Amino acid sequence: MSSSLITTPLELLLPYQAQWVADESRFKAGIWSRQSGKDFSTAAEAVRDAMVRAKTTWMIAAPSERQAMESLSKCKEWAEAFSIALAAEEIERQDGPNTLLKSGSITFANGSRILAVPGRPDTVRGFSANLVLTEFAFFEDPDATWRAVLPSITNPLRGGEKKVRLITTPNGKTGRGARTYKIINDNLIHPREGRKQHWSCHVVTIAKAVEDGLPIDIDELRESLDDPIGWAQEYMCEFLDSSNVLLPYDLIATAESASATVSCDPAIYLGNKLDLRLGIDFGRTNDPTVCWTLERVGDVLVTREVLVLRNMSVPDQMEVLRHRIKAARRVCYDYTGVGIGMGDVLVKEFGRWHPEGHEFGKIELCTFTTAFKRLIFPRLRQAFESPCRVRIPIDVEVREDLHAMQQIFRGTDYTYEAPHTREGHSDRCTALALALRAADGHVQHHLPAPGSSRIIKGAGLFGGRSHGSLFGGRPSLNRLMAAA
Known part of the structure; x- marks a missing residue:
């Protein structure tokens, strides 16, 4: 018109x-x-x-x-x-x-x-x-x-x-x-x-x-x-069927802390004095790449940086991420779709973490299957539950991103998804879930379906806890026509 x-x-x-x-x-x-x-x-x-x-x-x-x-x-x-x-x-x-x-x-x-x-x-x-x-x-x-x-x-x-x-x-x-x-x-x-x-x-x-x-x-x-x-x-x-919010606002609030930061002094990545764990959710055009850095402080994981890279080429991303990865003890990387290429380069440079194959490098390549989502997102939820063992920044974008992730039920099956928005696809939430996995000392391979009371055994930050159920004017006419 x-x-x-x-x-x-x-x-x-x-x-x-x-x-x-x-x-x-x-x-x-x-x-x-x-x-x-x-x-x-x-x-x-x-x-x-x-x-x-x-x-x-x-x-x-x-x-x-x-x-x-x-x-x-x-x-x-x-x-x-x-x-x-x-x-x-x-x-x-x-x-x-x-x-x-x-x-x-x-x-x-x-x-x-x-x-x-x-x-x-x-x-x-x-x-x-x-x-x-x-x-x-x-x-x-x-x-x-x-x-x-x-x-x-x-x-x-x-x-x-x-x-x-x-x-x-x-x-x-x-x-x-x-x-x-x-x-x-x-x-x-x-x-x-x-x-x-x-x-x-x-x-x-x-x-x-x-x-x-x-x-x-x-x-x-x-x-x-x-x-x-x-x-x-x-x-x-x-x-x-139905869905539930993975992290309600009230639960997110328990983890928000002034001690956690979105950005940090680059000096924390110099040397190996700190116990840093990274989660990297790779993106290229539609979604950003997010690198979430956690530092282990006693039995608490404190966010030091939530780095968001938008519309950046793979070589440029590598340049930004390299010194962060070098300083980290372990890194969990989104090895899915377009992220495969950079994942291969990272493994070549820093080695692969794959104990089952007797590989003990730094990078764990994580493919986002439904089974893998059932591993990392319940563990993310656990980190926020009492006693809360993760600290996140007091930040609107971080809070909204975490809150967008949902547990979706389809018949007897379930998975985890988030709607696409102009900001991304809960990329910060995914990066945090990966960082928490990198911080865990024991890799779990199976979690019960929602409603189960089976005990998950194993060492690590979240090991040995019961999962159970997770959720108890006119110039504006052009803009309007575009929005329609």
Whole structure:
């Protein structure tokens, strides 16, 4: 669509997006494919409502701080497209810079405002506002969050009747996705008569979005994903099994420490006086390379550096990493896909750690199979559990990256995955898991499935513990059209 023909920014919306915005039902649920513009469209509705109704408040709650702030940024772009001047922008954190987000907000000249918060019970409780729950099925605890926010949206005496917009891709029929599935089942699949809380449901598969004009090559996308189950759930909006957050925010907080750092004095890599262990998650273009450095201090592992290398050639990465590897006692390296080439070079230079083959060099080549993920990510979780034996920096990017990793259940099978974002693919989380493996004195080859109470025996930092279950304006029109 040519921008010269646009008379209102809402004309940027594709038909299925326009239908969503035009639906003024009080309770509205959108089950949308990824990359179909659900946050983009919902931001348009919130900004339009704030524009035409003075002193209106909308609150956006998302599974993570990053997602909440990205949704708020879409609202800012829509406000600019509507030529609405913002009276104020604020970000409030719990205890100063880099601590957990309490809220971000934009305020309009007419007194309306839009807030963005992480979707936790303590952050949503007490607000009286129209509500956007984005990626609701992926909240840490959707039921607890819903219970916390429900009183404020059902009390008409607190600022009038409130609207609720629940938008998400499916996340199974049980676990965190259960409440979303129930809403769709009760209101769309098997409607129940006489319900006072009726939800207007919109389902947008990637096929529907493309049919309505979304410029995506479905065949190329499906081939690139190469995951039939993920395709069915993430893009065709089918409700499959369930997932859990590997590291909830509360658990991450127990490991955050001022003694841990994202960057460090290069002098720590000179000589072999310190017991340094590295985890390297290799990336080249879509994802960064992350090198996580741990120092063993007594029985605690303290983060000294979280090095992120973006869009850097392999020779240049080698130059940056070489002296770090030379100083380390052991290194676990992501020997998967494009990482194989550099892994071979590292082994040639520093030797391979492969005791089963009587090789006792420095580099352990780690291929990311499902079985290997079941080794390193439960051990990562263990490191954060009481007594916490790892120290990580107080840093927003590190916290968000760790929180994004999920345990995915598919029938009786399970694995560990994280969504791709502009920041990467939980690359810091993977690098930390590898660094912890490098710090362990005993390599475990088998872990029980979730729910087992079998004891894992063996020496090392985490050996000999029971695993059990792991989880009990107009210039902005171009940007808007690109975002759509």
